[in-house]
Amino acid sequence: MRRYSGWAATAVLLALLLIVPAWSQRYVLSLFTLAVITALLAVSVNTLAGEAGLVSMGHAGISASAAYAVAWAVRDQHGLATQLLLALLVTVAVSALYGITAMRTSGLVFLMITLALGVMVYGIALKWSKVTGGQSGLIGIRRPESLLDPWAFYYFCLAILAVTLVALWLFGRSPLGLSFRGIRDSESRMTSLGYATPAIKFAAMMLSGLVAGTAGVLAVWNSQFMSPSAAAFEVSAMAVIIIIIGGVGAPLGPIIGAGLVVGIEHWLSSYVERWPTLLGLLFIAVVILMPRGVAGVLWDRRDGPGSTLPATALLRRSGGVRPTPKPPADAVTPRDLTDVRGHHQKGS
Amino acid sequence: MSLGYLSTQVLNGLSFGALLFLLASGFTLVFGLMRVVNLAHGAFYLLGGNVAISVTAATGSYLAGLVTAVVVTALVGLVSERLLLRPVRNNELLEVLVTVGLAFVIADLCLWAFGGNPRSVPLPEFLTGSVSLGSVTFPKYRLVLVILAVAIAVGLKLIQSRTRIGTVVRAGVDDRETASSLGIDIERVFTLLFVFGAALAGLAGVAAAGILTMRPGADTEILLFALVVVIIGGLGSIEGAALGSVLIGLIDAFSRLWLPELSYFAVFAPMALILVLRPQGLLGKAV
Numbered sequence: 001m002r003r004y005s006g007w008a009a010t011a012v013l014l015a016l017l018l019i020v021p022a023w024s025q026r027y028v029l030s031l032f033t034l035a036v037i038t039a040l041l042a043v044s045v046n047t048l049a050g051e052a053g054l055v056s057m058g059h060a061g062i063s064a065s066a067a068y069a070v071a072w073a074v075r076d077q078h079g080l081a082t083q084l085l086l087a088l089l090v091t092v093a094v095s096a097l098y099g100i101t102a103m104r105t106s107g108l109v110f111l112m113i114t115l116a117l118g119v120m121v122y123g124i125a126l127k128w129s130k131v132t133g134g135q136s137g138l139i140g141i142r143r144p145e146s147l148l149d150p151w152a153f154y155y156f157c158l159a160i161l162a163v164t165l166v167a168l169w170l171f172g173r174s175p176l177g178l179s180f181r182g183i184r185d186s187e188s189r190m191t192s193l194g195y196a197t198p199a200i201k202f203a204a205m206m207l208s209g210l211v212a213g214t215a216g217v218l219a220v221w222n223s224q225f226m227s228p229s230a231a232a233f234e235v236s237a238m239a240v241i242i243i244i245i246g247g248v249g250a251p252l253g254p255i256i257g258a259g260l261v262v263g264i265e266h267w268l269s270s271y272v273e274r275w276p277t278l279l280g281l282l283f284i285a286v287v288i289l290m291p292r293g294v295a296g297v298l299w300d301r302r303d304g305p306g307s308t309l310p311a312t313a314l315l316r317r318s319g320g321v322r323p324t325p326k327p328p329a330d331a332v333t334p335r336d337l338t339d340v341r342g343h344h345q346k347g348s
Numbered sequence: 349m350s351l352g353y354l355s356t357q358v359l360n361g362l363s364f365g366a367l368l369f370l371l372a373s374g375f376t377l378v379f380g381l382m383r384v385v386n387l388a389h390g391a392f393y394l395l396g397g398n399v400a401i402s403v404t405a406a407t408g409s410y411l412a413g414l415v416t417a418v419v420v421t422a423l424v425g426l427v428s429e430r431l432l433l434r435p436v437r438n439n440e441l442l443e444v445l446v447t448v449g450l451a452f453v454i455a456d457l458c459l460w461a462f463g464g465n466p467r468s469v470p471l472p473e474f475l476t477g478s479v480s481l482g483s484v485t486f487p488k489y490r491l492v493l494v495i496l497a498v499a500i501a502v503g504l505k506l507i508q509s510r511t512r513i514g515t516v517v518r519a520g521v522d523d524r525e526t527a528s529s530l531g532i533d534i535e536r537v538f539t540l541l542f543v544f545g546a547a548l549a550g551l552a553g554v555a556a557a558g559i560l561t562m563r564p565g566a567d568t569e570i571l572l573f574a575l576v577v578v579i580i581g582g583l584g585s586i587e588g589a590a591l592g593s594v595l596i597g598l599i600d601a602f603s604r605l606w607l608p609e610l611s612y613f614a615v616f617a618p619m620a621l622i623l624v625l626r627p628q629g630l631l632g633k634a635v
Contacts (some may be wrong), residue, residue, distance in 0.1 A: 129609070240445065
């Protein structure tokens with residue numbers, strides 16, 4: 001039965017994403033569009049976290065850089081090809097900077113470095129106003145003619161998301177994709193097997209960066225406006241919480257997580273004034289109460305390709321801590337862990 | 349460039365470095381023992397600065413503002429550690445995410461309580477004015493900041509190497525399990541250290557309110573600098589935090605002068621270079 005539950009869930013989700021917007025009003029469509037684009041950014045973070053075990057808190061820096069590239073190209077009245085080429089170049093350059101800086105670290109240090117990089121991109125966007133328009137941002141960005149219709153744009157974004165997920169799934173079965181997972185499960189084992197782990201992590205960052213850049217391009221086409229807030233720490237942190245909600249490593253997790261977060265934000269922020277406070281409390285509640293995420297609680301608990309990885313299995317080996325075997329996939333909660341307090345510190 | 353101008357910039361850099369040390373030392377101590385990356389550290393700083401400003405304005409006493417700010421941040425640290433961090437203990441990712449949520453909440457409540465305008469604290473008379481050294485005059489407050497940071501650095505080092513609590517903390521850093529099996533209540537040490545780190549961040553906020561402004565976003569900005577300092581200096585190391593603070597403080601002061609728009613890049617470059625050549629940081633232990 002379980003074998004089919006994943007497929008059934010995929011079918012339901014796909015049907016929902018395909019059918020609902022077609023019949024709904026403009027503002028529901030805009031929510032769906034936002035959720036799909038947000039999901040794509042979360043997919044890029046999920047690729048690094050789920051496949052390579054590296055949690056980035058700075059991916060908004062990459063997506064925003066790509067978005068700025070599109071904004072510059074549009075401002076200078078370049079065509080679609082130039083926009084995309086420039087976005088690609090900037091994405092590759094920024095991802096390479098992220099990769100070079102962070103590839104020799106893992107765990108919490110990786111998280112801190114990517115966070116710092118993301119905040120730096122934000123700071124540069126804010127201060128380098130000659131190029132970025134500073135706080136007031138860049139206006140007058142139009143998406144390509146054929147995507148001007150909001151429904152056409154939504155289905156375009158959905159298609160990009162679907163293609164990305166399939167491509168990443170195929171990639172996950174390639175030798176390089178498998179080596180990502182090898183790093184996630186035990187970096188020291190990979191090193192002793194003769195793999196150049198920094199190079200593999202660099203490749204993982206580049207792959208994930210490309211997805212983030214794509215999300216950035218779609219985001220700026222969607223908002224048709226670019227400001228530093230696209231690179232804000234909140235955006236990066238949101239992507240991480242989305243993959244926690246969706247279940248780290250679950251291929252469809254980012255869609256579920258993004259849908260929930262965008263939906264809740266829309267629903268609550270019309271009633272409550274202090275939305276960021278509620279968002280923060282929501283973060284804390286999710287992390288403490290359901291660290292395996294909604295997807296992890298609902299479905300698939302098998303180990304192996306495509307299964308959700310409990311967030312409790314991530315980030316256990318930073319700071320010279322010896323890698324621990326992945327805990328059994330069922331019912332690992334932080335409360336269980338308090339009973340074996342400190343066991344992962346052994347040998348540090 | 350005249351000597352006076354140059355030395356003023358150096359002092360500016362050192363005093364910013366002093367602020368960074370107050371922040372980074374607490375951050376790095378908490379990380380060293382608990383493996384908790386406290387991303388609410390910037391929010392504690394913002395809270396401390398804002399409380400000091402409001403209390404000083406209400407009571408007219410700078411000292412009252414300072415003490416209240418440190419006590420309030422310490423209390424918030426205590427509640428956070430007991431209520432929020434304890435349930436996810438030993439899971440590094442979940443701990444980080446809890447502090448992210450906490451940072452959002454504190455920053456938003458600061459915006460609600462203190463408004464969105466940049467604020468700073470009026471300094472008492474004994475901290476204003478300037479000091480002349482030969483042909484050069486320095487603002488007194490910046491000198492005081494440097495002295496305060498040096499005093500705290502020396503104090504921390506002495507506590508760490510000479511006192512019982514310092515020994516306990518070092519034991520916990522080296523081997524948490526053995527330390528608890530020797531009868532040390534490591535949970536209490538965690539709480540104590542987390543509260544201490546929060547109080548230091550609050551103190552940094554009070555100190556910063558005299559030369560910088562407290563405004564929405566100041567928390568993330570200062571958190572970036574604190575992260576860079578500990579990454580450069582080496583995680584968990586007080587000496588590393590001191591070295592990193594001085595370096596980043598000076599780099600920041602001069603890059604603001606020479607490339608004001610790209611000063612963030614000037615902070616990025618040394619961090620990237622050090623990470624490529626020495627991923628564990630200048631004074632960090634090899635990982």
